[in-house]
Amino acid sequence: MARIAFILADDFEDEEFRVPYDQVRQAGHEAVVIGLEAGQAVRGRQGREVVTPERAARNVSSRDFDALVIPGGYSPDVLRLDIDMVGLVRDFFRAEKPLAAICHAAWLLVEANIAEGRLLTSWPSLKTDLINAGARWVDREVVEDGHLITSRHPGDVWAFCEALLRQVAQGNSPRVDSPLLREELWAQPAMVH
Numbered sequence: 001m002a003r004i005a006f007i008l009a010d011d012f013e014d015e016e017f018r019v020p021y022d023q024v025r026q027a028g029h030e031a032v033v034i035g036l037e038a039g040q041a042v043r044g045r046q047g048r049e050v051v052t053p054e055r056a057a058r059n060v061s062s063r064d065f066d067a068l069v070i071p072g073g074y075s076p077d078v079l080r081l082d083i084d085m086v087g088l089v090r091d092f093f094r095a096e097k098p099l100a101a102i103c104h105a106a107w108l109l110v111e112a113n114i115a116e117g118r119l120l121t122s123w124p125s126l127k128t129d130l131i132n133a134g135a136r137w138v139d140r141e142v143v144e145d146g147h148l149i150t151s152r153h154p155g156d157v158w159a160f161c162e163a164l165l166r167q168v169a170q171g172n173s174p175r176v177d178s179p180l181l182r183e184e185l186w187a188q189p190a191m192v193h
Contacts, residue, residue, distance in 0.1 A: 002029040002066035002168045007085060008051060009036055013073030014044035015154045016102045017051065020069050023161040029168065034060055036082055045073040057084035062091035067168050072103025072123065072153075080111035090114060093148075098167040100149040102160050106130055109148070119145040119176040121152050144173035 004024050008017060024031045035042055035053025043050050062068070068089065070076060079085040090112040092099045101109055106122035107129070109115045116134030121143045130137045142151045142159040149167065151160040167173060 004067045005065040006069045007034045008042050009075040009078035010042045011045045011074035012071045014046040014049045016071035019157045020161050057088050062095040067098035068092040070101040070105035072105045076105045076107045086112050096147050098147050100164045102151040120150045146175040147172040
């Protein structure tokens with residue numbers, strides 16, 4: 001059984017939390033909600049979920065868990081302002097444990113300075129932020145670049161969960177090393193000499 005952390009603040013995307021949380025638990029793993037403050041309830045953006053974090057980010061470390069899930073919505077914009085949350089994300093990255101970010105959660109990857117050189121996807125409005133942080137951005141349902149797992153939006157949540165649970169059970173995916181992927185080649189403007 002793995003122990004998987006979920007980090008949340010107010011205005012998280014309800015489905016991007018609930019579906020992975022339930023899938024993790026149904027797979028027999030422990031799911032632990034971490035917030036800015038333990039015991040202080042946070043609300044989902046759609047108003048369907050109210051969750052009370054069990055632990056505060058300042059009181060945990062990547063050593064306590066096997067994977068990290070970051071739901072999207074506006075929660076990641078709040079979380080990226082907290083040094084303990086950013087440090088926790090960076091610690092998971094350095095520990096090479098599965099780190100799964102969906103939708104706007106990629107903001108935390110930028111803030112933690114871990115997007116550079118990685119193949120990632122996100123909500124489309126974060127594309128420029130990720131490219132400016134040195135990432136290679138693609139429009140795909142789910143992207144696995146080593147232990148980083150990213151998805152675009154709630155419609156991708158099932159593929160996102162599948163990738164997360166596979167990495168927890170079987171280990172990290174290989175790194176994506178090619179400088180340009182096929183779809184990136186087609187998206188490039190013609191070179192003018």
